[in-house]
Amino acid sequence: MENEEYETIDLLEVLNAVRQHLAVLILCTLAAAIVGFAVSKFLMTPQYESSALMIVNTRQDTTANVTSDQINSATKLVSTYSIIIKSDTVLQQVINDLGLSLTYSELKDRVTVSAVDDTQVMKITVRSNNPEWARQVCDKITEVSPNVILEAVEAGSVKVISNASIATDPVSPNTMKNTALAGMVGLVLCLAVIFLQVMLDNKINTEEDVAKYLELTVVGVIPEYEGGKKK
Template identity: 75%
Template sequence: MDNEENEVIDLTEILSAVRQHLLKLIFVTLAAALVGFTASKFLMTPKYDSSALMIVNTRQDVNANVTSDQINSATKLVSTYSIIIKSDTVLQQVIDNLGLNLTYAQLNKRVTVAAVDDTQVMKITVQSDSPEWARQVCEQIITVAPDVIKEAVEAGSVKVISNASLATEPVSPNIKKNTMLAAAVGFVLVIGIIVLQVLLDNKINTEEDVTKYLDMTVLGVIPQYDQGGKKE
C-alpha cells in the first residue's frame, strides 16, 4: 500500500512539474519542429527516383503459351537477373554510353532492383538529385540489360513493360515526417529532463514534503517576505 501511494504521489509530482513548465515544453517542441522543417526544406538536397518495369520470362519465345511452372521459375530468376543488372557488365556500359563522371561503385549505390510483389516483374530504380539524370540512366539500363542477360543466362528473356519515368516530386527528404520527428524529439527531451529533475530533487520544498520524506507533522509555516511584501 505504501509503495502504491508513493507511486501515485510521484506521478502527481511529475504531472505538476510538467504543468509548471508547460510553456517551456510547448516552446521547445515548436522550436524543434521549426529546426526539422528548416533543415529538410533548405539544407537537405532533394532526391528524385526514376523507375522502369521489366518482366522476366523463362523462354525467349514470349509468344508461346506460358505455364504456371514457367511463371514460378521466372519469379525465381528475378533475383538472378537483378544481380546481373547491377553488375559492372551492365552499369559500366551505361557509364560509357552516357559519359558519366562516376565509378561503377558510385553508380551501383544509386541503382536498386527488386521484384514487384513477388512476381516475375522487376522494378529498376535510379536515384539522383536531378530527375532528368535519373531518367536517362534508368532508360539506358533497361536498354543495355536485356542483351547482357540473354548472353549471360543463355535462356529466357526480359522485356520492358514500362519505360523510365520522369519524377516531378522528390522522394526525400520527407519534410512533413522530419518536422514531426523533430517535434517529437524536442517534446520527449523536455519531458525527460522534467522527470529527471523530479526524481533527483531530494530537497524539502513544501510542507507536504516534510510529511512525505520525514514522516513528521508540520506545526507551522514561516512565510518569506521580499521588500516588504509577502513572496510565498
C-alpha cells in the same frame, strides 16, 4: 537493513512539475520542430527516383502458350537477373555510353532492382538529385541489360513494359516526417530534463516534503509576505 531508505518516484510530483513547465515544454517542442523543418527544407538535397518495369520470360519464343510452371520459373529468375543488372558488365557500359563521371560502385549504390509483388515483373529504380539524369540512366539500363542477360543466361527473354519517366516530386527528404520526428525528440528531451530536476531536487519546498522526508507532523505554516502580498 531496517534503516535502509529507498527513493521512490512520485508521479504526482512529476506531473505537477510538467504542468508548471508546460509553456517551456511547448516552446521546446515547437523549436525542435522548426529546426527539423528548416534542415529538411533548406539544408538537405532533394532526391528523385525514376523507375522502369521489365518482364522476365523463361523462353525467347513468346508466341506459344505460357504455362504456370514457366511463370513460376520466371519469377525465380528475377533475383538472378537483378544481380546481372547491377553487375559491372551492365553498369560500366551504362557509364561509358552516357559518359558519366561516376565509378561503378557509386552508380551501383544509386540503382535498385526488385520484384513487383513476387511476380515475373521486376522494377529498376535509379535515384539522383537530378530527375532527368535518373531517367536517362534508368532508360540506358533497360536498353543495355537485356542483351547482357541473354548472353549470360543463354535462355529466356527480358522486355520493357514501362519506360522510365521524369519524377516531379522528390522521394526524400520527407519534410513533414522529419518535422514531426524533430518535435518528438524535443518533447522527449524536455520531459527528461524535467524528470531529472524532480529526481535530483533534495530541497524541502512544501509542508508535504516535511512529512515525507523528515517524518514530522506539520503543526502550522507561517506564510511570508512582501509588500502586502503573499510570496
